[in-house]
Amino acid sequence: MATFPHLKSLWDISLGDPSICIAVLDGLVDLSHPCFDKANLARLPTLVTGAADRGSASQHGTHVTSIIFGQHDSPVLGIAPHCRGLIVPVFAGESDGDLIPCSQIDLARAIERVVAGLEKKSRVLNETEKKIVAYHEVGHALVGALMTGSGQVEKISIVPRGMAALGYTLQLPNNFRPKIAF
Structure with a gap:
């Protein structure tokens, strides 16, 4: 608490909102931690x-996650426990302590899962639906291409x-530079 002097005043305003979802891309997390x-x-x-x-x-994964989600009746007080x-x-970790990152494609898939949601394998589109969804998503891309900036x-x-998306169009800002923090 001494490191973050204004954290207590933030907790007085909010402990987080259950409608907000925070993704932690890190190592495995010990979810049995109190x-x-x-x-x-x-x-x-x-x-x-x-x-x-x-x-x-x-x-590392458990530590980072506890700083965010640690419940306030536990040894670690998170910044957004709700x-x-x-x-x-x-x-993943090696026995010698080295970290093994996943491949770039696996990282891209993980980010896609977080951004777009899990694939709905039970929802199979017929050919007509696929065509309608494809036209719809291409429309998003065309409008985006015509907009300045x-x-x-x-x-x-x-x-x-x-929950409901039949497809999506992913656009990144022109000046997008991913930042990775360890």
């Missing part, structure tokens, strides 16, 4: 498999994802 009791956390499946252990990747959380493991289209998908 600070996560009553936390609304879900782990998305990635190619980083297994359970959290005492390795450096799991320790928000929903998605845990997306993108690092709009970023380039990175991806168009007609794969149903999330």
